[in-house]
Amino acid sequence: MSDKLIEDLDILGKPYQVVLVDPTFEEGTYGQCDDANGTLKIRRGQKDLLELDTVLHEMTHAIDFAMALRLKERQVAAYAAGLVCVLKANPHLLDYIWEKLNAESDDGN
Numbered sequence: 001m002s003d004k005l006i007e008d009l010d011i012l013g014k015p016y017q018v019v020l021v022d023p024t025f026e027e028g029t030y031g032q033c034d035d036a037n038g039t040l041k042i043r044r045g046q047k048d049l050l051e052l053d054t055v056l057h058e059m060t061h062a063i064d065f066a067m068a069l070r071l072k073e074r075q076v077a078a079y080a081a082g083l084v085c086v087l088k089a090n091p092h093l094l095d096y097i098w099e100k101l102n103a104e105s106d107d108g109n
């Protein structure tokens, strides 16, 4: 059984559906990036910050796949966890990012 978690994502032009799944993964696994089917599977029942970490982690795998970066699992895990920590410690950063993204679309830069 799965539920849609958030809106579909466009990751470098490829559509991905983000779904919650029951914890049928192996021990210690919280998500899975299924590039072939365009699905990011997120383990149901995680605490909010861990779920966010998992979504960012699986998004990073999708970017890695699209750009053939060949990141190691440890690099993906550290990037996602680091990003969650920085965003949590600096909540105003999200406003800045949103402002810059919108400004860019307004003036064509």
Ligand SMILES: [Zn+2]
Residues within 6 Å of the ligand: 057, 061, 073, 076, 077
């Ligand atoms: Zn991973």
